[in-house]
Amino acid sequence: MTRLTVPIAADNFESATAQIKSAYEAEAEVLELRTDYLKDLSVELVIKLINEARNICKKKLPIIVTCRSRQQGGSNAWPDKLRIEVLVAAIKAGAEYIDFEYDSFTNLDNQEKLRVALSSTAKTRLILSAHDFDGPFDDIAKLYRHIVNTYSAAIPKLVYKADHINDCFYALDLLSRTSDDRIIFCMGEAGIITRIIAKKLGSYVTFASLADDTATAPGQLTIDVLKNVYRYDDIDKDTELYGVIGSPITHSLGPAVHNACFAKIKANKLYLPILLEGGKKEFDDFINNLMCRKALGFKAFSVTIPHKQNVLNYVRMRDGKIDPVADIIGAANTFIFGPDDRVSAYNTDCGGALEAIESAGTKNLNNVTAAVIGAGGVARALVAGLTAAGANVTIYNRTVKKAHRLADEFNCQYAGLDQLQNCDVKLLVNCTSVGMYPDIDATAVPLTCLKSGMLVFDTVYNPAETLLLKNAKAAGCKIISGLEMFINQAAEQFNLFTKQDPDTKLMRRILTETLQIL
Numbered sequence: 001m002t003r004l005t006v007p008i009a010a011d012n013f014e015s016a017t018a019q020i021k022s023a024y025e026a027e028a029e030v031l032e033l034r035t036d037y038l039k040d041l042s043v044e045l046v047i048k049l050i051n052e053a054r055n056i057c058k059k060k061l062p063i064i065v066t067c068r069s070r071q072q073g074g075s076n077a078w079p080d081k082l083r084i085e086v087l088v089a090a091i092k093a094g095a096e097y098i099d100f101e102y103d104s105f106t107n108l109d110n111q112e113k114l115r116v117a118l119s120s121t122a123k124t125r126l127i128l129s130a131h132d133f134d135g136p137f138d139d140i141a142k143l144y145r146h147i148v149n150t151y152s153a154a155i156p157k158l159v160y161k162a163d164h165i166n167d168c169f170y171a172l173d174l175l176s177r178t179s180d181d182r183i184i185f186c187m188g189e190a191g192i193i194t195r196i197i198a199k200k201l202g203s204y205v206t207f208a209s210l211a212d213d214t215a216t217a218p219g220q221l222t223i224d225v226l227k228n229v230y231r232y233d234d235i236d237k238d239t240e241l242y243g244v245i246g247s248p249i250t251h252s253l254g255p256a257v258h259n260a261c262f263a264k265i266k267a268n269k270l271y272l273p274i275l276l277e278g279g280k281k282e283f284d285d286f287i288n289n290l291m292c293r294k295a296l297g298f299k300a301f302s303v304t305i306p307h308k309q310n311v312l313n314y315v316r317m318r319d320g321k322i323d324p325v326a327d328i329i330g331a332a333n334t335f336i337f338g339p340d341d342r343v344s345a346y347n348t349d350c351g352g353a354l355e356a357i358e359s360a361g362t363k364n365l366n367n368v369t370a371a372v373i374g375a376g377g378v379a380r381a382l383v384a385g386l387t388a389a390g391a392n393v394t395i396y397n398r399t400v401k402k403a404h405r406l407a408d409e410f411n412c413q414y415a416g417l418d419q420l421q422n423c424d425v426k427l428l429v430n431c432t433s434v435g436m437y438p439d440i441d442a443t444a445v446p447l448t449c450l451k452s453g454m455l456v457f458d459t460v461y462n463p464a465e466t467l468l469l470k471n472a473k474a475a476g477c478k479i480i481s482g483l484e485m486f487i488n489q490a491a492e493q494f495n496l497f498t499k500q501d502p503d504t505k506l507m508r509r510i511l512t513e514t515l516q517i518l
């Protein structure tokens with residue numbers, strides 16, 4: 001059983017008790033009193049805080065008392081003598097756990113004092129912790145053994161910063177291979193997945209903050225996000241894992257949308273944010289790491305910038321299945337682990353975009369004149385789809401060379417962005433990032449080329465109504481928001497993940513709500 005633990009990190013008694021109330025209301029399962037944050041730290045103050053925490057939580061929540069050393073991430077440089085006095089007092093006051101750094105515990109004087117205090121009660125357990133904020137430990141398994149050998153009744157806690165998603169495997173392997181009470185996860189954005197799946201793998205606790213500004217370590221999610229986006233309460237050892245692979249990934253809408261839809265169909269599936277930095281090598285390493293760790297339960301991914309071609313190359317290298325659309329476009333946004341190590345890649349961007357155009361009433365694209373603005377990944381999907389449907393496409397791009405190359409591949413026209421004002425087309429699609437949050441007052445399209453009756457599609461979905469769409473509406477054009485494409489491509493992915501159609505109304509609601517927060 002994994003206990004959802006909320007650190008109480010305040011510099012005074014009043015703020016600490018306010019945080020305790022909030023943590024209790026937010027359904028924390030354990031409180032960690034980070035006493036190192038207290039400005040006027042004293043034994044008396046800590047005892048008062050423990051008693052107040054018991055009152056507020058009606059004695060229902062176990063308490064960890066921690067007075068972290070500065071070297072291991074503590075907020076103040078309290079001397080070991082005071083830190084030990086605080087922990088000994090916490091033991092006497094009946095705290096369920098105290099947390100002390102393994103490093104400091106190897107000092108025999110410190111060790112003796114804690115051993116004596118712990119031997120006087122069966123109520124308090126010792127968490128012996130090790131943190132590395134610079135990267136993985138040299139040998140995490142050896143460190144784990146040393147901690148266990150030093151004090152066998154301790155709960156070892158090993159936490160390090162994952163500089164890259166591939167660093168997480170040291171922690172995940174140790175967690176998978178051990179079964180005693182232990183706390184193992186990674187810090188940093190790349191390590192977020194280990195905090196979430198800690199519950200699936202049976203870590204003794206995982207931590208979540210009350211708010212971003214009370215997080216006590218990098219990558220700590222809020223309890224609200226952990227519960228409401230990552231379905232914390234539903235995770236168990238059988239939960240199947242999905243996610244979005246990309247870089248950056250912080251503002252990805254995938255987790256909110258897919259997890260809500262998984263919950264709606266009561267699927268024991270979880271969708272994670274996977275920050276995968278680097279290029280082909282790092283991508284291949286990540287997937288290979290998962291190929292030899294099937295027990296982790298990863299089943300499929302959405303794939304975004306910069307890995308849409310890497311995923312295709314990987315599937316080709318493994319002689320897997322590539323759907324014809326992805327093959328033509330030369331990029332995929334969906335990756336699936338099949339039985340017998342068979343992997344497959346799909347592109348749902350193209351279908352999602354064409355479906356959005358069709359839904360707006362343009363069912364037959366044969367000989368329709370179309371301007372595609374941009375020559376990146378999304379433009380590629382649009383150009384492939386539109387030319388296959390028989391449209392007469394001209395690509396406009398800031399870097400004309402890229403427009404030229406794309407036009408040659410799909411046998412269409414091209415021009416620089418400065419030529420846009422002369423364009424006269426039935427369909428105009430913006431595939432650049434211009435107009436995207438936070439630069440919402442920008443558009444790549446001059447007013448002169450927006451004409452009444454034209455269909456204008458902006459693939460940018462944040463905001464849902466861009467300046468381009470506002471201008472187009474005012475000029476009497478029909479408009480399509482990037483949200484429509486997003487929903488269609490996500491719905492097709494959801495179908496590939498679950499063999500079921502998602503509730504697209506729910507998708508739309510979650511997207512709209514999430515975009516308002518971003």
Ligand code: NAP
Nearest residue numbers: 374375376377378379398399431432433459460482485486
């Ligand atoms: P990409 O491969 O990086 O391509 C970006 C394109 O935008 C390039 O053509 C680039 O021109 C152009 N561009 C960037 N900044 C510009 C500027 N200041 N002025 C003029 N042109 C500029 O990105 P992508 O994957 O194609 O994504 C493009 C946009 O599509 C994203 O920003 C996102 O909003 C949207 N999108 C929507 C969905 C959806 O489902 N609705 C899905 C994915 C993406 P150069 O070649 O000259 O650099």
